Amino acid sequence: MRSQIILDTNIFTNYIACKLGIKTRYVGEEPFSYTTNLYNTIMKEILFKSSIELVILPRLIEDFKPISATQVRKLFIQGNFKDMKKLVPITTLKFLQKLNYKKYAQNPELSKLIDKSF
Structure with a gap:
């Protein structure tokens, strides 16, 4: 590496x-x-x-914790756009809202990217 x-x-x-x-x-x-x-x-x-x-x-801080892409991915596959709104620009939020988050939630490879504790 x-x-x-x-x-x-x-x-x-x-x-x-x-x-x-x-x-x-x-x-x-x-x-x-x-x-x-x-x-x-x-x-x-x-x-x-x-x-x-x-x-x-x-890194940007929200609720006394650094914002992470992992955190945003986790909220996305949960369909939790309300909490995601605090973490991403409005253009990103609108883009993600157009996607079928349930389809991504079924992808086992994605769980490897979000199975982290913060």
Whole structure:
């Protein structure tokens, strides 16, 4: 995993950032995922060596808890759009309301993405 993160960050640094003149990269804070948190940590080290600043934006908070995509997926397959309204932009909410959430609730693969405690 570490080697993949290094490769990906080096591709960004050596092929994308230098061609486009990127001096700052923005990513989101990740309190829930070890992998994403590791990615941010390694990326910060590599980008610093290339004079690219990494800005880690804090996660939005709702009811004293960080908002997570897992939380939104769980509300979606429950059809709980009332609570979801507090967590996502109105355009996202409207899009998700058009989908058949019951169909997604029957997908066993989706349960792997929401079976996390927060």
